[in-house]
Amino acid sequence: MNRIFAYISAPFSPEEEITTLRMKEYCRKLYDLGYVPVCPNLIYPQFLDDRIPDEREARVAMAQALLRRCRVLVLCTNDITLEMEQEIMLSKRLGIVATTLDGLERLSRFGKKSKA
Numbered sequence: 001m002n003r004i005f006a007y008i009s010a011p012f013s014p015e016e017e018i019t020t021l022r023m024k025e026y027c028r029k030l031y032d033l034g035y036v037p038v039c040p041n042l043i044y045p046q047f048l049d050d051r052i053p054d055e056r057e058a059r060v061a062m063a064q065a066l067l068r069r070c071r072v073l074v075l076c077t078n079d080i081t082l083e084m085e086q087e088i089m090l091s092k093r094l095g096i097v098a099t100t101l102d103g104l105e106r107l108s109r110f111g112k113k114s115k116a
Contacts, residue, residue: 006035007070007096009087010077014045026076029101033108035074038066064090073098 008026013019020042027037040063048055060083067073073091075084075098091098 003034003036004072005038005070006030006072006074007067007087007091008037008039008041009073009075009084010041011079011081011084012041012045014050020045022076026074026101029105030074033104035072035104038070040066060086063087067091067096068094070096072096074101074104075099076101 008023008030010023010026011019012023023039023042027039027042030037040059044059044062048059050056050059064087067087067090073087073096075088080088088098090096
């Protein structure tokens with residue numbers, strides 16, 4: 001299995017259970033599209049508390065370290081937070097492709113149509 005690592009960029013609130021469900025949906029969609037989903041918003045809240053400033057800083061730094069290892073940044077929503085802006089700017093600076101989940105889904109459907 002030779003898949004591209006795709007970093008999931010989406011708004012996150014550790015207090016909202018619905019956020020975790022959305023992150024899982026984004027991961028599944030990317031997996032189905034043939035990518036390896038990388039979702040710090042699912043990983044780090046398991047053991048870090050965003051209400052503690054040092055832990056929030058650590059979460060952001062570790063998420064950026066993961067982004068550096070990915071080939072694609074995938075925006076999964078139109079609501080861009082400050083943290084997402086920072087991820088976009090980092091990806092741009094590093095030459096990492098940034099796209100949207102909707103765009104990847106459209107390209108996938110286009111590819112299926114052209115094979116028919």
